[in-house]
Amino acid sequence: xxxxxxLVDALIPVDLLLEPEWLIPIEPAGITLTEHAVAIxxxxxxxxxxxxxxxxxxxxxxxxxxxxxxxxxxxxNLHTHAAMNLLRGYADDLPLMRWLQERIWPAExxxxxxxxxxxxxxxxxxxxxxxxxxxxxxxxxxxxxxARAVQRIGIRAALGLIVIEFPSxxxxxxxxxxxxxxxxxxxxIDDPLISFCWAPHAPYTVSNQSFExxxxxxxxxxxxxxLHVHETQAEIDESIAxxxxxxxxxxxxxxxxxxxxxxxxxxxxxxxxxxxxAREGAYVAHCPTSNLKLGSGIAPVAQMEARGIPFGLGTDxxxxxxxxxxxxxxxxxxxxxxxxxxxAAVVNAHxxxxxxxxxxxxxxxxxxxxxxxxxxxxxxMCSIRLDDWITGPCYDPxxxxxxxxxxxxxxxxxxxxxxxxxxxxxxxxxxxxxxEMVKLWHTVITT
Amino acid sequence: xxxxxxLVDALIPVDLLLEPEWLIPIEPAGITLTEHAVAIxxxxxxxxxxxxxxxxxxxxxxxxxxxxxxxxxxxxNLHTHAAMNLLRGYADDLPLMRWLQERIWPAExxxxxxxxxxxxxxxxxxxxxxxxxxxxxxxxxxxxxxARAVQRIGIRAALGLIVIEFPSxxxxxxxxxxxxxxxxxxxxIDDPLISFCWAPHAPYTVSNQSFExxxxxxxxxxxxxxLHVHETQAEIDESIAxxxxxxxxxxxxxxxxxxxxxxxxxxxxxxxxxxxxAREGAYVAHCPTSNLKLGSGIAPVAQMEARGIPFGLGTDxxxxxxxxxxxxxxxxxxxxxxxxxxxAAVVNAHxxxxxxxxxxxxxxxxxxxxxxxxxxxxxxMCSIRLDDWITGPCYDPxxxxxxxxxxxxxxxxxxxxxxxxxxxxxxxxxxxxxxEMVKLWHTVITT
Numbered sequence: 106x107x108x109x110x111x112l113v114d115a116l117i118p119v120d121l122l123l124e125p126e127w128l129i130p131i132e133p134a135g136i137t138l139t140e141h142a143v144a145i146x147x148x149x150x151x152x153x154x155x156x157x158x159x160x161x162x163x164x165x166x167x168x169x170x171x172x173x174x175x176x177x178x179x180x181x182n183l184h185t186h187a188a189m190n191l192l193r194g195y196a197d198d199l200p201l202m203r204w205l206q207e208r209i210w211p212a213e214x215x216x217x218x219x220x221x222x223x224x225x226x227x228x229x230x231x232x233x234x235x236x237x238x239x240x241x242x243x244x245x246x247x248x249x250x251x252a253r254a255v256q257r258i259g260i261r262a263a264l265g266l267i268v269i270e271f272p273s274x275x276x277x278x279x280x281x282x283x284x285x286x287x288x289x290x291x292x293x294i295d296d297p298l299i300s301f302c303w304a305p306h307a308p309y310t311v312s313n314q315s316f317e318x319x320x321x322x323x324x325x326x327x328x329x330x331x332l333h334v335h336e337t338q339a340e341i342d343e344s345i346a347x348x349x350x351x352x353x354x355x356x357x358x359x360x361x362x363x364x365x366x367x368x369x370x371x372x373x374x375x376x377x378x379x380x381x382x383a384r385e386g387a388y389v390a391h392c393p394t395s396n397l398k399l400g401s402g403i404a405p406v407a408q409m410e411a412r413g414i415p416f417g418l419g420t421d422x423x424x425x426x427x428x429x430x431x432x433x434x435x436x437x438x439x440x441x442x443x444x445x446x447x448x449a450a451v452v453n454a455h456x457x458x459x460x461x462x463x464x465x466x467x468x469x470x471x472x473x474x475x476x477x478x479x480x481x482x483x484x485x486m487c488s489i490r491l492d493d494w495i496t497g498p499c500y501d502p503x504x505x506x507x508x509x510x511x512x513x514x515x516x517x518x519x520x521x522x523x524x525x526x527x528x529x530x531x532x533x534x535x536x537x538x539x540x541e542m543v544k545l546w547h548t549v550i551t552t
Numbered sequence: 553x554x555x556x557x558x559l560v561d562a563l564i565p566v567d568l569l570l571e572p573e574w575l576i577p578i579e580p581a582g583i584t585l586t587e588h589a590v591a592i593x594x595x596x597x598x599x600x601x602x603x604x605x606x607x608x609x610x611x612x613x614x615x616x617x618x619x620x621x622x623x624x625x626x627x628x629n630l631h632t633h634a635a636m637n638l639l640r641g642y643a644d645d646l647p648l649m650r651w652l653q654e655r656i657w658p659a660e661x662x663x664x665x666x667x668x669x670x671x672x673x674x675x676x677x678x679x680x681x682x683x684x685x686x687x688x689x690x691x692x693x694x695x696x697x698x699a700r701a702v703q704r705i706g707i708r709a710a711l712g713l714i715v716i717e718f719p720s721x722x723x724x725x726x727x728x729x730x731x732x733x734x735x736x737x738x739x740x741i742d743d744p745l746i747s748f749c750w751a752p753h754a755p756y757t758v759s760n761q762s763f764e765x766x767x768x769x770x771x772x773x774x775x776x777x778x779l780h781v782h783e784t785q786a787e788i789d790e791s792i793a794x795x796x797x798x799x800x801x802x803x804x805x806x807x808x809x810x811x812x813x814x815x816x817x818x819x820x821x822x823x824x825x826x827x828x829x830a831r832e833g834a835y836v837a838h839c840p841t842s843n844l845k846l847g848s849g850i851a852p853v854a855q856m857e858a859r860g861i862p863f864g865l866g867t868d869x870x871x872x873x874x875x876x877x878x879x880x881x882x883x884x885x886x887x888x889x890x891x892x893x894x895x896a897a898v899v900n901a902h903x904x905x906x907x908x909x910x911x912x913x914x915x916x917x918x919x920x921x922x923x924x925x926x927x928x929x930x931x932x933m934c935s936i937r938l939d940d941w942i943t944g945p946c947y948d949p950x951x952x953x954x955x956x957x958x959x960x961x962x963x964x965x966x967x968x969x970x971x972x973x974x975x976x977x978x979x980x981x982x983x984x985x986x987x988e989m990v991k992l993w994h995t996v997i998t999t
Contacts, residue, residue, distance in 0.1 A: 193944070197951040198890075198900040232942050338894070397891030398955070427955040428943075437884070443645075444844030447785070453645040494983060495679050496875075497640070497990035498997070504644040508845070508874040513960040536941060543944035550945070 116164035120522065121145040123169050124156050125176035125488055127502040131463045132477035135455040137502050143176065145484045148521035152480050173492025174516055175502045178477050179239025179485040180431040181465025183390040184369045184419025188225035188245045190232065191546045193423035201337055201399040209424055216550060217274055219250040224542055226254035231531060231539050232429045234260055236512030237487035239520045242367065242469055244304040244331055246275035249289045252299060258533055259525050261485060263469045265304025265331050266290060268315055279315045298521060300469060302331035302367065308352035309340055313359060320360040329365050329470055336370040337401045353378050362387055367468050369419065372402040379405065383412040388468035393437040395421035406442040407451040417465030432512050435461050439507055454507035484522040490514045563611035567969065568592040570616050571603050572623035572935055574949040578910045579924035582902040584949050590623065592931045595968035599927050620939025621963055622949045624905065625924050626686025626932040627878040628912030630837040631816045631866025635672035635692045637679065638993045640870035648784055648846040656871055663997060664721055666697040671989055673701035678978060678986050679876045681707055683959030684934035686967045689814065689916055691751040691778055693722035696736045699746060705980055706972050708932060710916045712751025712778050713737060715762055726762045745968060747916060749778035749814065755799035756787055760806060767807040776812050776917055783817040784848045800825050809834055814915050816866065819849040826852065830859040835915035840884040842868035853889040854898040864912030879959050882908050886954055901954040931969040937961045
């Protein structure tokens, strides 16, 4: 043993020292650093500091320069149905209820199985990693099958323990969904990359009794509640007819609205409801593409920003988007807030990047673990090439990530310190295998 | 000489026979063909016909199979300021008038020169070709410099003969802009890839007298009039204060509104104005990204569709978009129309692809020449890979182009029969040259 005192000025061993051209740490907010490095040991960020200082303090196993690239926390996709990648573009140009009732639900009744979920989720995970998404919040049947895909590919996931009143191949009634959810969570409780949400599908598919049970369980287990809400005007009208109140009011009475709530969509909110979400500290998962595509409307994101309601971004599933691409959601969220409010200054580039990273992490209860590049957090990161002529010149890297770059510019991705994308290529799975899976399932679904 | 009668059953020589997996000809509308080929001789499409028949009828110099790819007419970008690629992302999160007055116009006063325009336009042309755009409608100073870039790279362009009342490095008053425009058009009149529009900048920057002159010249020369109009509410308010009427009413009185008009933006239209455009047969250049980004608003595209007002799509310039990417505009135009109208069925995939091709061509007076894949038209085409695992599975190629594919999936591009992009690489100019140009001008503009 060497006495500690001698080590004071010795170099600190780390696994990796990353030296990007630019670094957007998200915390502190609104800044872009140059000549800064990130030191990583195991799954953690050890330090974010000036490169010159980093070279003096650390003895890295490997130094990786990232010239022309900006380093960011990996994106957090706050709402998706990963398995639905197999139904990408299966039904377009249809409104939500016709889309669900005539196309999606029948297809799901025919196909949704553990194999379907594992394959679809694997393809979704591959698509997300390729585009800089390191964590996603899922809602689908057979979360145990989704977990197998997640574990195979090495992405971080919050798996939704889905609850819905109608039977499926996965579970036969609400009690069964709840029991299966509990068991799945118990079986995966030690996986460092997997966390959970209770995922009651929507106010119109879940009973008061089930909501009450979920609120209790979520509180006991300290899990978020991941829920579609106020997606369409029709949902609100139906709730008034059936329950005498709008869905959020009913949910509030049931104890659902609070800092544990991830209110997905939240398209149609009056000012009382905006105040309610703000007061209760609830999170919104804003899914701008899906909301437009299904004709649901435009969520009042500028009003959320003004009230301090934290909103993250979600792609929704590939059957209603049709692309699990956070660059599209980032760009659209910023643009749409500006256009819908006649104010180009709302939801600026740094604000929307924070929504796509840290706010999503906080909504999932992972704010202390991921979502920004600060010492002690997990090394979930992505680097994006800004030196392609097709995106040049670059005057402001944050604005370039928000408005110019595409997922094709994502170069490297790390999850918990492990590199999962290298120079645009997935490390864990060959493209050929993914193509074969696509082909196989396309045949299964169309025959 | 061989007597004609003997040749009846002989094979017809063509330069190229393209055999894509899918073909979306745009005319007839709304269809996707399989097992069809396109025969090309020189700059023209000779036939679009079943592949089996094509092989019996034609003797091609070259046969090119395009497995996994869909062939479409090249996209027509109906509104841009190509040279502004050098100011990409130069000023973001600002409203139109602050963006123009505080950032863009000062930068242009400092930098806009023939060199700036030639370099910026070349980069824009490269970006557009890379993304399947084969024709663009430009508006900028020094259209002669833009022409040099266009000729160097081999894209098709409608160059705007800009007219504005204030002096610039290009011209000192309206008469000078008009005279320079006439001379430039005369000097390039034989270029088969270049056409022209009169391009009075906007109602608030062009006088009645200049509009009257332009209407006369446009009629004599049979040129379209390319004009920003009703972009913001402020423009309308100012016109009411200055002229006592809204801009479109003033323009109508001046004879500007007709089938020769390309009304760019057209964000704020009341029903009288929608009726006017429909009745007069005017075209709209819808620029959804730019309109959102500058906080201008959302153009009533579903209402245009209902009234049969023909709308094409434009990227606008890279300083307000910030990407000359028709895939983004196609997707956003379809999504936004649905979301803003609460109707997922409006502006469907085939409709938006028609806007991005044939309608743009017609607006430019090029409807007989380009915009669809039919015999006799110029072979301006692009093929898009739909077999990447990241976009799979594919159930409907038209919907896949509109909602899933990105410009990174554009594989091949032809302009007037000449291949300008091959397997995603520009044929005419090395990436390295483009990168060097970006670097050089970034330095010039930031120092």
